[in-house]
Amino acid sequence: MGLWDDVKDLGSAAVNVVEDVFWAPTKIAKWVLGEMFGDPDAELEKYAAELQQMGKDVEAFGKEISTALSHLTWHGPASDAFVAHAQSRVKELNTVADELDELGKAIKGLADAF
Missing domain, CATH: 1.10.287 (Helix Hairpins)
Structure with a gap:
C-alpha cells in the first residue's frame, strides 16, 4: 500500500508541475497587466x-x-x-x-x- 501511495503522490506532483509550467506564462501576464492597468x-x-x-x-x-x-x-x-x-x-x-x-x-x- 505504501508503494501505491508513493506512486500516486509522485503522479500528482508531476501533474502539478505540468500545470505550473503550462499556466505560469498566463499567470505572469495577468499579474503584469494587473500591475500596469489595475x-x-x-x-x-x-x-x-x-x-x-x-x-x-x-x-x-x-x-x-x-x-x-x-x-x-x-x-x-x-x-x-x-x-x-x-x-x-x-x-x-x-x-x-x-x-x-x-x-x-x-x-x-x-x-x-x-
Whole structure:
C-alpha cells in the first residue's frame, strides 16, 4: 500500500508541475497587466472599446474629407494635385482606422483569454 501511495503522490506532483509550467506564462501576464492597468479584465475591455471607437471616428473623418473634396469648385492642375494628395491621405486614414479596429479586437481577445 505504501508503494501505491508513493506512486500516486509522485503522479500528482508531476501533474502539478505540468500545470505550473503550462499556466505560469498566463499567470505572469495577468499579474503584469494587473500591475500596469489595475483590474486587467475591466481595463482591457475599456481600452478595446475605445480603440474600436477611435477607428470608427477616423473612418468617419476620412469620409467627411472625401465628401468635402467632391464638392470643390475650383479645377485645374493644382486642384487635381491637391485632390490626389488628399485622397492618398484619406486612404492612409482608412488604413489607420482598420488597424485601430484590429488592435481593439486583439485587446478584447486578450481580455477574453483572462
